[in-house]
Amino acid sequence: MTPSSTLRGLRLSSLASASLISLALLAPLQQAHATAPVASVSWQEAAGDSDVEKAFAQARSEKKPVLLYWGAKWCPPCNQLKATLFNRQDFIEQSRAFVAVHIDGDLPGAQKLGTRFKVRGYPTMILFSPEGQELTRLPGEADAPQVLKVLQLGLAGGRPIKNVLADARAGKKLSANEWKLLGFYSWDTDEQQLVPAAERPGLLAQLAAASQGADAETGTRLWLKALAANADGKSLKVDAALQTRVRALLGNAADARAQVDSLNYGASDIVRSLAPTAGAERNALIALYETALKRFEADATLSRADRLSALVARVDLARVDQPKDSTQPKLNAALLKEVKDTSVRLDKEITDGYERQAVITQVAYLLGHAGQWKDSDELLKASLSKSHSPYYLMSQLGGNAKKQGRKDEALKWYEEAFNKSEGPATRLQWGSGYFGALVELAPQDSAKIEKIAAQLFNEAAQDKGSFYERSARSLQKVGSSLAKWNDKGQHDAVLARLKTQLDGICAKVDTADKQRETCESLVKAPAKKA
Template sequence: MTRHLSPSITLALSVAALALSGCGDRSDPSDPSATPTATASAATGIAWRRGDVTDAFAEAQERGKPVLLYWGASWCPPCNQLKAGLFRNADFIGRTRDVVPVYLDGDTLGAQAWGERFGITGYPTLIVLRPDRSEVTRLSGTGDPVQVTAALDAVHRGSADIDTLLRRVRTTPGALSADDWALLAGYGGWYDPARKASAGAALGALADAAPDPRLQRQFLLQAQAVANEDAPPLPPERAARLRAALATVLRDPAEVRANRAALTYGAVALARAAAPQDAAARQRTGDAIVAALDPLFGDAKLVASERLASTVAAVALFRDRAGEDAPVPAALRTTVRDRAAWADRSVTDAYARQAVISTAAELLEEAGDAHGAQRLLTAELKRSHTPYYYMPALAELAEARGDRRQALDWLRRGYATAEGPASRVQWGVTYVEGLLRLSPDDRATIERATGDVIGELAGQPEGYRQRTRLRLEKLGKALAAWSVRHRGGETLARLRAAGAQRCAGQRDPQAAAACRDWLPAAGGTTV
């Protein structure tokens, strides 16, 4: 399993339209699924407007306030981490009185079209937009809430948008104000596809220009954390600067806490960059990162998923050093088991639990306890408000132990029980991909399942957008490759015809045209 132990869980990168069962008082406006007309204060929660983005912008125009758009999904662990943590932070709640907060579930009508309009690709995303719908910034919810609230303060006081600030960093960095730097420090869009390729260079420029040494260190760590783990070695001078910054951060618990996302999910990249040619020094660096992060497990001010994530770097660094098949040392394995058991035993809040259980299961699997991971996930099916979320992970575990039938059954069950139009397409595509991989000669089932996924577009005139479009395009390429190897030409021809019928219902002509082309021409021998 590799979905959660990666930087993709940050806010740069999925909360149901209905209130979540077992998540407390349904009228609590800090719940993005609560009544959108509810009033709120810093003591009671966030007054989310739910679903009606157009209305939110109209209100923003009338009141002269920016819009805070939250795009999420009920099954998404980092979304639930937000609800368990940042959205309950009193300072953050207070700052939302200066914006028009709107919650958009990715499965609601028109949500994928809005996602495409604003360039959103991953759940969760928090964007601050002007009343004219131009973007100011994207907020990070995995760092210190102080940075996030400071960024909102900067927006309130009129700081320029993030792109303007990045241009000024290259031309007139001395002209940036304290608010400008607060907005840059709280930016959470570095992993967005449109930004990621240039993120390292941009963060390096920020590190060079920042007036505050703490900010310099933050940007240096982020620059390396967003880089691929196999990125080319840093120039010696930059590597030395990174080592010095990392050493300073690791000596200060407050800086460790503020930079915990970069240290946790960028641990391997940081250790490699700090000591590219010296394995012993690289291990010492990794050990220092692990030792600095470990106390966060006992930090009761952090939500459970962040506390458990303090163990992620230890497992990732061991795997990087010893290989994927090496047995995990007994002490580390015991730590993982004990902390996973703590999460299972002590976390009862539904939001916090959805955020932490998948990480606990993956840590168990990575530590060599696949049976423990399976047991944890299977038990969670009875507790979760979105049990289908865990079924692909159970399928991965079954596939890893060679049980193809069980793996496909979990994928089929996940698709059958998934809720919401965009989520059903996502789980359906995952099922078909599993069929192509594990049962490629079963053309009848592949055709039937793919036809069902295409059928999800029925009644969705704005459905072929953003995540749905990207997933169907990816599936189309996989089907075309499969047809070459498994004589699937006629199957693809029938699926293409079925898809053309569904795509005709798309309201936007460009979306309809793209939808008709989602499945490439067959390349294999027909039967």
């Protein structure tokens, strides 16, 4: 639930259908500038299959695609979209060309829809044909103008992304726009729809090589995505030509600006892929990268979040040869001063609630990442009253305290975050986080552990979506924590009581979609002793 995990998070039918879509879109887009400004996007809230079917029926009737946005109130990248994309007049005008559907992950039935559409991470944006075929997933981490361009390509394209990918892998000729759709596809929210995660670096490299001569910018983007996905350093072979290409990119301001999201969010992984070992070669690459990141920080055409991400990337690179779990990294004085000055400036500048949730949480992460824990804590505490989802900040405070070994304080913040959290899916997620910390930091408190587990199971019983998607994974984490806590059978009596409670809940759970199976697998009955 930390911002570090959300930074990366910070993202066509037949030819006949394509013609219908293109014709249907042309008139609304041409008329958009001749009519009065639209106040906001007309999102249709969906909490169940009937809501979605109604939206697709409208889409077929009006011959429009469907844009589905899956998010949550507390999610920083979701708030970034609200602050920089959904409020743009050009996006609002373009929204006339599609049926806009919003699924709030905490609405009744939302997690079941998450299973249906294979969406997991917040935010996820999917463009569908009127017939329900998935055209593409939009990159929420890209800056707003880029997302708009990808949306326009998807609206005009007509072919499902899986068909475009199949043709690319088969060596068939693609248009430049189809290559762009592959380059800007939201691979981070693919959820293994197009390719298993383990195969992603190789596929992205294959696509990058195949795009040679079609679109240089897209080819570069695919190479960067492949390098960033190459976390283990073993999935991708890096040659001198690729190293030269990336170095040239970093030295060209315009070309680098076009790849800002990939360069920001993949900085340390890209450097490790290109220069696997510490030394002169890696240092030279980092120096080039640092220069490009500084240009991003100074680029007023980028959002505050994107400029801040460039500073986060600089700290990542400064730490690249230091232990990952170090709480007191060694940073040069100038970089440390910039981190502190930036945090003070952004705290004063940002008043919009959506932008604060997106940016201030990232600033607090950055301060901790730079070893400035006191400043991070003070910023989070001062921002609690300004946040529409203060429990997110409370969990960050818990994480800060935990990393510094302040166990009691960490548990206090995790507990308060859980108590203040709102919405069934969110409460299970925050509850599982608190429960995991409780088992790890206070394993001797069996009464509290049993109490919180029982509370979470009771809350799950009140929501029919508890055994779908994110909620199911939250409960599975509780089950895994319980199993680890009872690894030697020392808490068999507690697990037996919880198992009895859960059996009563599971008996009332629908057998459809393996819900009951998920419920029954959460806690295993203690083994009978001989």
